[in-house]
Amino acid sequence: MKARIEIRLKPGVLDPEAAAIERALRQLGFAGLKGVARAKVIEVELEARGPEEAEAELRAMCERLLANPVIETYAIALLR
Amino acid sequence: MKARIEIRLKPGVLDPEAAAIERALRQLGFAGLKGVARAKVIEVELEARGPEEAEAELRAMCERLLANPVIETYAIALLR
Numbered sequence A, B: 001m002k003a004r005i006e007i008r009l010k011p012g013v014l015d016p017e018a019a020a021i022e023r024a025l026r027q028l029g030f031a032g033l034k035g036v037a038r039a040k041v042i043e044v045e046l047e048a049r050g051p052e053e054a055e056a057e058l059r060a061m062c063e064r065l066l067a068n069p070v071i072e073t074y075a076i077a078l079l080r
Helices: A016-027 A052-066 B014-026 B051-066
Strands: A002-009 A033-046 A074-078 B001-007 B032-044 B074-076
Touching: A002 A052, A016 A033, A016 B051, A033 A052, A052 A074, A052 B014, B001 B051, B014 B032, B032 B051, B051 B074
Parallel strands: none
Antiparallel strands: A002 A033, A002 A074, A033 B032, B001 B032, B001 B074
């Protein structure tokens, strides 16, 4: 089973890397730019007996390693 | 206009960070794991006169700063 986990900073958490990208794009002349945000995607392939088991495993992966629940949120999507 | 750019390594390019995540998940006991891949998402808000102009700008941003065309591919999706 394949799944896609998207992890992003909670609203209000400063993202210096996104700010740096925005500044660099402006310096390159992209004047119409209004904002930049980032997220990371982790695609996981795993064996599971069904979608419930897969989602429970993926949630545990997020809580224990992939996301920092203090400052990040995550969304899990099962692909097949 | 909002857009979403997804950047990932070309097939065959080694991703040590994905390999480290996979190893760490296994050490945590996730035995059903079969593979991990990563991608990054950059969300851009920009002013443009239409979708063609927006897409041209976004493509230029990717080529000039956001992606490394030697080892990465990118996909642009206009959201509205």
